[in-house]
Amino acid sequence: MNLAIMMNGLPGAMGREIASAAIRREGVTLAPFALTGAGMGGEVEVDGVTVRLYEPSEKEECARLAKEAYPEAGSLVCIDFTHPTAVNGNAEWYGANRLPFVMGTTGGDRDALFGVTRESGTYAVIAPNMAKQIVALQAALEQMASDFGGSFEGYALSVVESHQSTKADTSGTAKAVSTSLAKLTNEPDFTADDYAQIQRVRDTDEQLAGGGSSHRGCSPVPEAFLGGHAFHTYALTSADGNVEFQFRHNVCGRSTYAEGSVDAAVFLAKRVGAAAEQRVYDMVDVLKMGGI
Ligand SMILES: NC(=O)C1=CN([C@@H]2O[C@H](COP(=O)(O)OP(=O)(O)OC[C@H]3O[C@@H](n4cnc5c(N)ncnc54)[C@H](OP(=O)(O)O)[C@@H]3O)[C@@H](O)[C@H]2O)C=CC1
Ligand SMILES: O=C(O)C1=N[C@H](C(=O)O)C[C@H](O)C1
Secondary structure (H helix, E strand, C coil): CCEEEEEECCCCHHHHHHHHHHHHCCCEEECCEEECCCCCCEEEEECCEEEEEECHHHHHHHHHHHHHHCCCCCCEEEEECCCHHHHHHHHHHHHHCCCCEEECCCCCCHHHHHHHHHHHCCCEEECCCCCHHHHHHHHHHHHHHHHHCCCCCCCEEEEEEEECCCCCCCCHHHHHHHHHHHHHCCCCCCCHHHHHHCEEECCHHHHHCCCCHHHCCCCCCCHHHCCCEEEEEEEEECCCCCCEEEEEEEEECCHHHHHHHHHHHHHHHHHHHCCCCCCEECHHHHHHCCCC
16 A cells, blocks of 8 residues: 545644544555645644645646656545535546545535545545444444335434534434434435534533533533534433433544544545546445545
């Protein structure tokens, strides 16, 4: 393996975490250039590697550099952990420049994201969660929904997610898992409007108190992780309130997503190298096909 990763979204929290994971991984290097947000251009250093950052207005210059420095197919994979408002523009840019990419950024217009990527013929892994254990849970719930759809008919679904107060959007993981759980309650037409029912906890006092009185069901967040955590609680409750099922995943810190993102990039480089017919993947594909 001789793979370079362009870490788009530096110097953000996930960008730094993934860049470090890439540098640690054997056979992987960090490309010395990447995309950043407006007004954030310049240079950043990660574990001794200097990365030149290109603002949105300088994207074409960055694409030119990428093609010059890594002309061989599959020798460069982009990883995108930027901002919900950047998702669609960045996907168009990857497609137009035929740059394989891992899209970890949540939000944006997801249908358009998949549409543009498929049309471009670019190789991509797109997933709202890169943590292997959460991906396995997602796959299991999807399987359960397909085998026993409607087995929770009449049950009410409630979802609470708590993240660092700087998070811009409702959790993409919570949206994806809710869609699977809705199939169990026989509401397969769960739509974007239904995502509004997901309760977001962003207030630090509520987080320390476990959601507070308005968001019961969320676990208390340790103070050290107020700046970086992802706590999700999904509950299915019978109509008479006598039966309740809960699924809960609480992650402190970000390292688990970082390792999964590098796994996804390595997986994608191999798919490009093999000129695989399937071009667009999710993390369930990566898990099932032995990428992690
Ligand atoms: N799939 C997964 O497993 C996970 C997904 N995420 C998702 O990753 C995303 C980023 O999270 P996080 O790192 O915490 O956020 P941060 O805000 O810490 O970092 C985002 C970075 O992206 C930069 N940015 C903004 N716009 C652009 C752009 N157009 N092009 C390139 N860079 C840009 C920001 O710059 P500026 O500060 O100037 O805006 C910032 O440096 C979120 O959508 C989050 O939900 C997070 C964790 C796990
Ligand atoms: O912003 C985050 O931090 C996270 N975002 C992803 C999401 O929106 O689901 C994954 C995880 O929850 C962390």
